[in-house]
Amino acid sequence: MTSRVTFVSPAMNPSLRRPRFDDGATSLDDIGMTHARAAAGVLPPTALVVRSPSVRCRETAEALELGAGEPSVELAGLDVGRWRGLSLDEVGGAEPAAVGQWLADPASAPHGGESVRDLCLRVGRWLDGAARREGRTVAVVEPDVVRAVVVHVLDAPAAAFWRVDVPPLTATAISGRSGRWNLGLGRPLHARAAGDDG
Template sequence: MTSRVTFISPATTPSLRQARFDDGRTPLDEAGRAQAWAAAGSLPPADRVVASPSVRCRETAAALGLADAEEVAELAGLGVGRWRGRTLDEVGAAEPDAVAQWLADPTSAPHDGESVQDLCLRIGRWLDNMGAADGRTVAVVEPDVVRAVVVRVLGAPVAAFWRADVAPLTATHISGRSGRWNLRMGHPLGPHADGS
């Protein structure tokens, strides 16, 4: 039994362009919506479609023609507590030591939210369950969820989390069985993209 999961990062939003901690309610911008519509139909058929419970992930899924995506709370992005809705520059100016600690120590959560380590553990548990699911899953998820997947699949230290860049509207594919995953990352979506 082989499980295949394609993780799709959401299209662009004003929050992304402003380096703002997303509050889960930010819709796609016009360019992001147009790019997602243009990529509709480029994904292979799936046995199941899931999404992070944010507006930008749900709107990306709908624009890709995946309107039946099931919201999965375990696939939510990193909980950044009181930093939600603020830009990285704003937080950095108000709390420079807290930001430095957060970026350097994956166990810290100075924003009173979730640590990077806790996010990676949560996504790891979800992946463990997916290893028993035969067939193909498409998951439209937050970029930090994709980073956590990469860390888990590669067996990398959690400190490597910030070293993985996840571009908007790209696909990261994993396949495997019995908890052993293989990885292909950063494939752009579109009419000529290889979604196998």
Template sequence: MTSRVTLISPAMTPSLRRARFDDDDSIEDSAAVRAGATALSLPTAGRVFVSPSVRCRETAAALGLDASQETGLSGLDVGRWRGLTLDEVGAAEPEAVARWLADPGAAPHGGESVRDLCARVARWLETTGLADGRTVAVAEPEVIRAVVLHALGAPETAFWRVDVPPLAATEVTGRSGRWNLRLGPVLSPPGGASAP
């Protein structure tokens, strides 16, 4: 039994553009158009999920996905930092930001730690991995980071070393307990001829 999980990060929002902790703003109009243009390239899936945030729900809709909200895919709860930029928080609480970025168990904002997020996402992935076939999920960038770490068995300290751009597709394949990370599409030469 093999499970394939394709995770799609949300389209660009004003908050993402300004490095602002998510404040439930909508995706940009141009990003919705871009998402719609890529919809036909998505794999067919037996299960389709979406993080509960506005940006993920709007991205799923722009992609033409009929997705079920999944609380296990919720973004990192940054508590009282929500709606602020990283620069604003860094200026007001430099020691707290440094501790948060260095220690996966720290939650100086009063929300969820990176460690707790990684554990929650790992539970979701392992449960999802019990089902055969393909799952597609539009999920927050930090959720995708946590999936990558879990699939690779990487330490939580690597969390901030994984970049997840808007509308990126990340795939893990395998089954509960053993995952492989699949990077990017296979490149083909112009005209569709196969490479030697």
């Protein structure tokens, strides 16, 4: 039995355009919506569509003509606690030591939310379940979920999380059986995205 999961990062929104901790309620901007609609129909037919619970992931799934998708708390973005909705500059100015600790230690959660390590473990549990599901799944998920997928599939240390860049509206595919995954990284969903800086 071979399982295939394609993880699609959301199209551009103001939180992605500027370094800001998304609050989960921010919509796609006009450019992001245009790019997502242009990519509709690019993904192969799928048996299951799931997504992070955020507005931008739901809107991306709908613009790609995948429907609203099934929201999954297991695939939610990293919970950044009290930093939610703030820019990285705001947090760095107010709590520079906490930001430094958070970026250096994947087990830390100075914001009162979830650590990077815990996110990687949560996403890994979801992947373990996906390995038992035959067929194709599309998951429209936050960029940090894609990073956690890469860390899990490569059996990399959680510290590698920050070394993975996930551009908007790209597909990262995994396929495998018995929990052993092969990885295909960051394919743009349409030709325009390949040369576009957002």
